[in-house]
Amino acid sequence: MRILLLSQWFDPEPIFKGLPFARELAAQGHEVEVLTGFPNYPGGKLYPGYRVQLWQREVMDGIPVTRVPLYPSHDESGLKRALNYTSFAFSAALLGALLTRRPDVIYVYHPPATVGFPAMVLSLLKRVPFVYDVQDLWPDTLAATGMMGSPRVLALVGRWCDAVYRRAARVVVLSEGFSLRLQERGVPERNIQVISNWCDETQIVPVETETKDAEFKDRFNIVFAGTMGKAQALDTVLDAAALVGPLRPEIQFVLIGGGVEVENLKRQAQERQLENVLFLPRRPFSEIGAVLAQANALLVHLRNDPLFEITIPSKTQAYMFVGKPILMALEGDAAQLVKDAQAGVTCPPENPPALAQAAIQLADLPLQDLEWMGKNGAKYYRERLSLAVGTRHFLEVFDEALRESRRGPFNKRLLDLLASSVGLMVLSPVLLGLAFKIRQEMGSPVLFRQQRPGLWSRTFTMYKFRTMRDALDAHGQLLPDSERLTPLGRFLRSSSLDELPELFNVLRGEMSLVGPRPLLTEYLERYTPEQARRHEVRPGITGWAQVNGRNAISWEEKFKLDVWYVDNRSLALDLKILWLTLVKVFKREGISASGEATMPVFQGTAHHKP
Known part of the structure; x- marks a missing residue:
């Protein structure tokens, strides 16, 4: 490939x-x-x-x-x-x-x-x-x-x-x-x-060392390595350090890296005289393994924002790879990952007391427990998160x-554009003639406009020639479709000429020549998840269901055919459907369900009704 x-x-x-x-x-x-x-x-x-x-x-x-x-x-x-x-x-x-x-x-x-x-x-x-x-x-x-x-x-x-x-x-x-x-x-x-x-496994080389740099000696080092920006909200770390310092002076927060907030954080730490916060410059990946090896625990922290509850910061994988316990100051997916791997402790973000307590909790653990967490994280990474x-x-x-x-859908839009453009030009006399006839018999408007769901269920205005009068009963309600459908309307429907204005929808990219027919928006909440897949492609003027029974088959059968088309669509299949459509229109087959002007209202599949 x-x-x-x-x-x-x-x-x-x-x-x-x-x-x-x-x-x-x-x-x-x-x-x-x-x-x-x-x-x-x-x-x-x-x-x-x-x-x-x-x-x-x-x-x-x-x-x-x-x-x-x-x-x-x-x-x-x-x-x-x-x-x-x-x-x-x-x-x-x-x-x-x-x-x-x-x-x-x-x-x-x-x-x-x-x-x-x-x-x-x-x-x-x-x-x-x-x-x-x-x-x-x-x-x-x-x-x-x-x-x-x-x-x-x-x-x-x-x-x-x-x-x-x-x-x-x-x-x-x-x-x-x-x-x-x-x-x-x-x-x-x-x-x-x-x-x-995954992390950059070739650059972050885990290092086993018993010696520590001068800044790390005689300390329980909780290391944050990475970008220090607004999203990281590392002023929380400074607040936690201020709480931890008087209680456990051996706990040190080490912040390594660059970013727009570095100078501001340094200034705050200096003004507050936080002796348990150490800043180190950004290190290349090739050196970061040696630095992380001197840590007792590795810190992840982001702002308290709903977005970050579904985020797994990339440093999480690097921390697991080097085999060190993680202090995950986040909730949601990232915290769950650490819990599933049994690779550290968690606490809420932007919560200095909780972060301070978690830091003390880690510092109180025996060395073998810390090593156990680190090994768990490394094993989890190898088996589920690695580059390979x-x-x-x-x-x-x-x-x-x-x-x-390779099924060919990438030529579909080009075919739609060419066919709709040529079709509208060639059929313009027919369109104008039908519009004039509808205006004579039914008055204005000539076009029927309705909101229909399209690709990904997004609504658009679909255009068709009008086929019914706006006749009302004694209570001011519209009469049934069968009573409002005019002789001209029946002809337009049986010949599918009422669909011709949908070429404008095809030209605009709202529809395709071939695809599942766009139905009523109220049907959206009645579909099963499988039936809803019919909206993964643009709706069509004609479709696989239309040439395999049209309105003479049940809703469930139509939806099965629609989803089959979604999974098997190709240029060859579209051309086949267009040819079969011409045959069906000529024969005038499947125009309506038994006893209906077109189809009964879809109420939802029996086992999936809301």
Whole structure:
């Protein structure tokens, strides 16, 4: 399999799904190419040996890497951060199409969400599927970290992300919580795969040492290693240190790394004269193992935000890999992971007393208990979270996406556009003639408009020619459909000419020529989960159910046929359905259910009625 890795960040930048992932994919027999930017993360400055140019090619450990230009920045300026993200997105979309070979599948690393733009462009131009690996839930993360506060902008970002999710062949997430959140946003469960993160196993080398650096000697060291930003809320650690200091002066909190909050935290610690807080500069991955080996426990802390309850910070896997007890100051999925692995203790975030108590609890444990926790974490990592295990899971997802893409759905939208455009032009005299006739016999309006659920159950306005009068009974209620249906309306329905205005919906991308028919919005809550899968594709003017009984079969039979189409759709099948539709229309078969103008109201499957 030929795989293109698309990521704004790549080695030598610190990204755990960078070069080690590419090497592991290649080691398992696959051809890998990387499309990325010029390295500047996390400092916002270009790495030595690099300068921004139109493009640059290099080979890293046998992996071809193509770099495209971007605006280097990673400070608190929203404008500069936006320039950083969008500059890469456009250069990757424009130059990536020219500079990379056609892969079988594209792997896309998110964040930032702007990487979805080149993903969709390359997927369209190269006619291949892309798998979208969601590491941060935007816009949730933007709001939680304070990067963005405008509700309008956050809503726009959310709609953009939803559009990317809909176009991805598969969406990979790092936790069950992420999966549930995306399902709430309309992504089908079958399109989501949970694959836990791993750490950079080649760089973080576990070291066994009995000697400690001077700063670590005679202390119980609780180490935090990583970015110190607003999301980490490490002022809580300072507050906990102030509580612990008078009680257990040997407990020391060690903060290692860089980030926008480092100087502020140092200033606070100095002003408060916290002698049990030690700051160390950021270390390269190749050295971090030796530092972590001197820790007695390793700390994870994030802000108290609902988003972080479904997040598993990437440092968790690194901590487990090196075999040290974890102090997980989070709730939700990350805390549950530590509990399942029996690899440490947990406490609520942004709660200084709870953090102080957890630190003392760890310091009071016998050495053998601490070692037991560390070994549990390392074993859990090897068996469930390692690079080799995760890569195998990704290859399974890539294979699924590739097999589905070979059914041919990527030509479907092009066929819809061409057919609807030509159809509207050729049939314009017919459309105008029918509109005039309807206006004469039934008055205005000529078109019937109704909200119907489309792709991912999102509603749209469907257009059809009007076939019924608005006749009322003595109580002011509409008469039954059979009594309001006019002779002209019966002809339009039997010949399916009433469906012709739906070509406008096809042209706008709300419908397809072929797909499950769009039904009433009130049916949505009556479907079983399996029946609801009919909304995983655009609804159609005609469909597999329409050429296999239409309205003469039961609702359950129709839905089974709809779902079968979702799982087996292809260009060849669409062409077959279009031909059979012409035959059925000519024969006027299956126009209505027995005793009905069309079909009875769907009340829900018997065993699934709400």
